[in-house]
C-alpha cells in the first residue's frame with residue numbers, strides 16, 4: 001500500500017453523481033482521455049484509456065459494459081471488440097491490451113490513479 | 117531431423133502440412149509457393165468478387181507457418197528437381213535438399229491454341245491474381261464471354277454477371293452444358309433458367325479464332341457466326357502442373373499428371389504427388405475433397421503409418437449461380453444396367469433423375485436441376501448403399517398421402533457415413549462431438565471436428581445431425597441469447613410481459629444471470645421498447661443500449677454523429693429545407709440526400725447534438741430514428757396529385773403510414789414505401805412492407821428488402837381499402853415483433869417460417885391465431901402514446917448532460933475529432949488501419 005502511495009498520483013476526476021450507472025463517462029486528464037466506468041451492479045469502479053486500439057477511436061466510454069464469466073468487460077461501440085476492465089486484455093483476440101487505471105472514491109469524489 | 121520439402125502452397129499442399137504436423141512434429145518442413153500469397157480457399161474464389169478479401173479467403177492466420185516452425189517461401193517457384201542428389205532449385209536461387217519431396221503443384225487452366233488467343237482481354241480463372249486482372253479490365257468492358265460451359269465456366273460467368281457487364285454469355289463446344297455432370301434434358305432446363313437470370317448460353321459452338329485489333333473484340337465460330345466480346349475468360353478444362361516431374365523423369369499419365377501408387381508415391385519412393393497434379397488409377401481429381409484425402413495418405417506414409425487411397429466419389433453441386441445443379445454417383449447409367457426415374461417440370465424449371473439398380477434396391481446415381489435440397493441425402497444413400505424405400509420416386513417428389521418416406525433423414529444413416537468429405541468426418545464423429553464433447557452449436561462442432569470447414573456443402577447436414585442428436589439426447593433446442601439469458605428472444609418477450617419487467621436490471625435480476633453484455637443488452641432494451649413504448653433513455657435503460665440508441669444518433673468514423681430528421685413520405689416544405697440548410701451551416705455539417713428520401717447531416721460533435729435538435733424541433737422536425745432498430749422511412753412516389761398515371765394519393769398515404777409506425781422498436785430496422793400505380797416508382801416491393809395502388813384499392817406486399825441479400829416482397833393482400841391495409845400492417849408488425857429472432861429482417865423471418873407466406877397470410881388476413889383485435893389495439897395505444905424521443909431528451913437536463921464529451925470539462929469538444937475537405941464540404945478523416 002505504501003508503495004502504491006509513493007508511485008501513484010490520485011487525481012479528482014468527477015463527482016460520484018457525474019458518473020453514469022452501469023456505463024462509462026469520459027474524463028479529460030491533461031492531454032489525454034480516460035474512460036471511467038461505474039459498474040453499479042457489482043459496485044465496482046474501473047478506468048481505462050478512452051481510445052480503442054482497433055481503429056484508434058476515442059470511444060470506449062461510450063460502449064456497453066458487461067461480463068464474460070466473472071470477467072468485467074467493455075465493448076467498443078464501433079466494431080464491438082471487447083476488453084477486460086480489470087486487466088485491459090483484449091478478449092476478442094487480435095488487438096493489443098488497453099491501459100487501465102486504479103480508481104478510488106472518497107467523500108463523494110472519484111479519484112483516478114496515475115502512475116508516475 | 118528429416119527434411120520434407122513441399123512444392124506448391126495451394127489448398128492441398130497446405131492441408132498436407134496440417135496433417136503432417138498433426139502426426140509428428142519432428143520434421144523440418146519447407147514449402148515453396150509460386151503465388152505471392154499463402155494458401156487460400158480456391159473453392160470460394162468467386163466470393164472475392166462479392167467482397168471477400170484475400171485475407172478472408174486465406175486458409176490460416178498470417179503467423180501460422182512461423183508458429184509451426186515451417187519455412188515458407190512465397191513468390192518463389194521451384195524450377196528444377198535433381199532426384200539423384202535429392203535437391204530442389206528455386207527461381208530465387210535457393211538450393212535445398214530433402215528426404216521427402218511432396219509435389220502439390222495443382223493444375224493450370226487449359227488454354228487452346230487458337231489464333232488470337234494472346235490478345236489483350238483474354239483471361240483464365242484460377243488464382244486471386246487472375247480475378248484482380250479480370251476485375252480491373254471489366255471496368256472498361258461491355259460484352260463478357262466465357263469459353264466453356266462446365267462447372268467452372270458457369271461459376272466464372274456468374275462472376276462476370278456480378279461485375280455488371282452489359283451482357284454475359286457462355287459458349288460450349290459440346291451440345292449441352294456441364295457435359296461431364298448432367299444429361300441433355302437437365303441441360304435444357306438449366307439453359308432456360310440461366311437465360312432467365314440474364315446469362316446468354318450458346319452450345320455446339322466451336323471457336324475458330326479470336327478477332328480484334330490488339331485486343332479481343334469478337335469470337336468466330338466453326339458455323340461461320342460471330343459473337344462480340346471484349347472480355348474473354350477461358351474455362352476449357354484443366355491440365356495438371358506436371359512440368360517439373362516431366363523434367364526429372366517421373367512417369368506421367370496418358371493425359372498428363374504425375375502417376376502415383378496407393379500411397380501417393382511416384383516411381384521414386386521419396387517423391388510424392390498429391391492433389392490435382394496427381395494421377396491415380398489413370399484418373400486426376402479436380403476437387404478438393406480427394407486432394408485432402410491424398411494429403412492424409414501421404415502424411416501417413418511419411419510417418420510410416422498404413423493408409424491407402426482408394427479412389428474418390430466425384431459427386432458435385434454447383435454453387436453460386438442461382439440455380440441449383442447437382443450430380444451424384446453415376447449420373448448417366450441407363451438400361452440395361454439400371455432403371456431410371458425422371459421427374460421434369462418445365463413450368464417451374466425442375467429436373468430430377470435417379471438411377472436405381474435393376475432389383476430396385478439401391479440408388480446408383482442421379483441429377484438434380486432447379487431443386488437440390490435432397491442432394492446430400494441422396495448422395496449418402498448412394499455411398500452407404502442404403503436400401504431404397506418401396507416407392508423410390510418419393511425421393512424425387514416427396515411422399516404422397518402424408519406418410520414420411522422410409523429411410524429418409526439423417527437418422528437412417530450408418531455411423532460410418534462420410535458427412536464432410538473434405539475433412540473426412542463421419543456421422544459417428546459428429547454425433548459423438550455433440551453427445552460426449554458438449555458441442556451444441558454448429559460453430560462448436562466445426563471447431564471440434566473440422567466438419568464444414570472445406571467446401572461447406574455438408575453444413576445443412578451437420579446442422580441436421582446436431583439437432584437430431586440433441587433431440588435424441590432429450591435436449592430441447594433453442595436459440596439462446598447469450599451466457600446471461602438461457603432463453604430465446606421470443607421466450608424473453610413473453611417473460612418480460614408476464615413478469616411486468618420494466619428495465620434491463622430488473623430483467624437481468626429476475627430471469628438472467630451474470631452482469632449482461634453487448635449482445636443481450638441491446639436485445640432486451642429493444643424488447644422493452646417494443647413492449648412498453650417507454651422513452652428510450654429512461655434511467656436504467658440508457659446504458660443498456662447500443663451507442664447509437666444511447667445517443668440517439670449513428671456514430672461515425674472519427675467519433676462524430678449523424679442527424680437525420682424524419683421527413684415523412686419524403687415530402688418537405690421549402691421552409692423546412694431552409695432550416696436544414698441553416699442548421700447544417702451553423703454546426704458545420706456535411707449534408708447528403710439519403711437513399712431513403714430524406715436528408716442526413718453528418719459530422720456532429722456529441723455535445724452539439726442537443727443544440728442541433730433543439731433548433732430542428734423548434735422548426736417542426738422530429739427524430740427520424742435512423743439509429744434505432746425501428747421504422748426507418750416510408751418512401752413515396754408523387755402519386756395522383758401530380759402524376760398522370762397515379763391512381764391514388766400515395767404521398768398522403770405514405771405519411772399516414774409513417775406517422776402510425778414511427779418510433780416502433782422491432783427485432784431489426786424495417787422500411788416501407790407506397791407507390792401510386794404499378795409502375796412502382798417508390799420501389800415498394802423491396803421493402804419490409806410495401807403498398808401499391810390498384811384500381812380498387814391497395815395491394816399490400818410484405819417481407820422484402822434490399823441490402824446485401826435482396827429479396828422481393830410477396831403479395832399478402834390485394835385490393836384492400838386504406839383502413840384494412842393499416843389493420844393488416846398492424847397485425848403483421850406485431851406478429852413480427854413478437855416472434856422474430858434478434859437482428860432478423862422480415863424477409864429472413866419469413867424464410868424461416870413454417871408454411872411461409874400462406875401461413876403468414878392466414879395469421880394476418882384470416883386471423884387464424886385470433887390475435888388480430890389485440891394486436892390492432894396494442895398498435896393503436898402505441899401510436900397514441902408516441903412522443904419524439906429527441907424532444908424528451910433535450911427537455912430533460914439530466915439526459916442532456918450525457919451528451920457532453922468530457923464529464924469534467926463539459927464545454928470542451930473531443931480534440932481528437934478531425935475532418936478533411938472534399939467537394940466543398942467536410943468529410944471524416946480516414947482512420948488508421950493498424
Ligand code: SRM
Nearest residue numbers: 670678709710711712714716742748821822823824825861
Ligand atoms: C444514410 C444512408 C445512405 C445514404 O447516404 O443514402 C444509409 C446509411 C447507413 N446504413 Fe443503410 N443507409 C441508407 C439507406 C439504405 C437503403 C436504401 C433504402 O432504405 O431504400 C438500404 C437497402 C434497403 C433495405 O434496407 O432493405 C440500406 C441497407 C443497409 C443495411 C443492410 C440491411 C440488410 O437487411 O441487409 C445496413 C446494415 C444493418 O442495418 O444491419 C445499413 C446500415 C447503415 C448504417 C446505419 C451503418 C451504421 O451502422 O453506421 C449507415 C449509417 C449512416 C449514418 O451514420 O447516418 N443499411 N440502407 C441511407 C439512409 C436512409 C435514411 O434516410 O434513413
Ligand SMILES: Cc1cc2nc3c(=O)[nH]c(=O)nc-3n(C[C@H](O)[C@H](O)[C@H](O)COP(=O)(O)OP(=O)(O)OC[C@H]3O[C@@H](n4cnc5c(N)ncnc54)[C@H](O)[C@@H]3O)c2cc1C
Nearest residue numbers: 124126127128149150158193194221222391392402403404
Ligand atoms: C473457381 C474455382 C472453383 C472451384 N470450386 C470447387 C468446388 O466447389 N469444389 C471442389 O471440390 N473443388 C473446387 N475447385 C477446385 C479446387 O480448388 C482444387 O481442387 C484445389 O484447389 C486443388 O488443390 P491443389 O493444392 O492440388 O492445387 P492448387 O490449389 O491449385 O495449388 C497448387 C499451387 O501450387 C503452385 N505451384 C505450381 N507449380 C509450382 C512450383 N513449381 N513451385 C511452387 N509452387 C508451384 C501453384 O501456383 C498453386 O498455388 C474450384 C477451383 C476453382 C478455380
Ligand code: SF4
Nearest residue numbers: 753759762792793797
Ligand atoms: S408510380 Fe410512378 S407513374 Fe405511378 S403515380 Fe407514382 S410516379 Fe406516377
Ligand code: FES
Nearest residue numbers: 052054055076079
Ligand atoms: S474502433 Fe473499437 S472496435 Fe473498431
